[in-house]
Amino acid sequence: MNSAAATGSTMLMGLIQMSVKKNKPANLTRCAQLVQIAAKNGARLVALPECFNCPYGTEYFAEYAETIPGESTEFLSKLAQQFKVWLVGGSMPERDGDKLYNTSTVFSPTGECVAKHRKVHLFDIDIPGSITFKESETLSPGNSFTTFNVDGFKIGLGICYDIRFPEMAQAYAKLGCQVLLYPGAFNMTTGPAHWELLARSRAVDNQVYVASISPARSVDADYIAYGHTLCVDPWGCLVAEADETEQIVYAEIDLNEVKSIRQQIPVSQQKRSDLYQLQFKK
Numbered sequence: 001m002n003s004a005a006a007t008g009s010t011m012l013m014g015l016i017q018m019s020v021k022k023n024k025p026a027n028l029t030r031c032a033q034l035v036q037i038a039a040k041n042g043a044r045l046v047a048l049p050e051c052f053n054c055p056y057g058t059e060y061f062a063e064y065a066e067t068i069p070g071e072s073t074e075f076l077s078k079l080a081q082q083f084k085v086w087l088v089g090g091s092m093p094e095r096d097g098d099k100l101y102n103t104s105t106v107f108s109p110t111g112e113c114v115a116k117h118r119k120v121h122l123f124d125i126d127i128p129g130s131i132t133f134k135e136s137e138t139l140s141p142g143n144s145f146t147t148f149n150v151d152g153f154k155i156g157l158g159i160c161y162d163i164r165f166p167e168m169a170q171a172y173a174k175l176g177c178q179v180l181l182y183p184g185a186f187n188m189t190t191g192p193a194h195w196e197l198l199a200r201s202r203a204v205d206n207q208v209y210v211a212s213i214s215p216a217r218s219v220d221a222d223y224i225a226y227g228h229t230l231c232v233d234p235w236g237c238l239v240a241e242a243d244e245t246e247q248i249v250y251a252e253i254d255l256n257e258v259k260s261i262r263q264q265i266p267v268s269q270q271k272r273s274d275l276y277q278l279q280f281k282k
């Protein structure tokens with residue numbers, strides 16, 4: 001890790017698996033420290049986890065929600081500018097009028113907000129004896145796709161549960177993305193079963209890089225995150241993966257790798273549109 005800039009067809013990503021507490025100012029301070037380290041180690045794009053500034057849980061969303069722009073996004077904008085990185089601000093609860101969203105923002109190295117994604121698929125599940133969660137009790141869903149461009153890469157953004165919907169990833173591939181980012185916080189039931197499997201599935205299906213960025217696991221939290229922040233390449237292989245502890249995962253991604261795999265196995269040109277077709281809102 002030696003250069004802060006992307007070289008040719010490659011780019012270094014720093015995926016921050018931060019430990020998130022109930023204290024928002026402490027979370028912002030820790031976030032700044034970790035972004036600084038990632039930038040110093042050469043990351044051109046730095047990504048934070050789902051709910052990077054507050055605990056994940058329906059009981060917390062209203063209390064911690066902010067407008068965008070607001071305190072946390074202004075903080076992220078300054079960090080991106082200070083450390084000259086593309087900063088994907090994980091997600092945070094957003095207040096817009098009387099509605100709340102789970103929202104991710106992206107800042108350029110000049111501090112400009114270049115993308116804002118509201119979680120499209122709300123996490124409503126019920127696994128008896130294990131976990132019941134209903135984001136829709138407090139949150140509203142987003143209604144659009146979100147992409148942004150960094151140094152020749154087109155990047156599609158989803159939040160956590162969004163990764164379970166292959167159509168969304170396929171739509172991003174059809175829109176020209178080579179990379180999909182999912183700030184997420186799986187739990188101790190679905191994490192071991194599906195976290196890596198889903199990232200590898202979306203990567204192989206669409207011949208894209210997939211990175212999923214989790215908070216570190218905290219056994220004291222109401223919702224215990226699985227951790228295991230990872231990056232998978234378009235062949236479906238793990239580029240890098242964390243355990244459950246606070247750390248930064250570095251992953252180099254390469255446009256030529258995407259191109260080469262898509263040439264070798266040209267599935268996107270072999271679709272049988274006479275039999276099936278994906279329709280989506282652009």
Ligand SMILES: NC(=O)CCC(=O)C(=O)O
Nearest residue numbers: 123160161185186187190
């Ligand atoms: N924060 C989320 O959307 C959690 C998704 C999750 O755990 C899953 O299994 O899906």
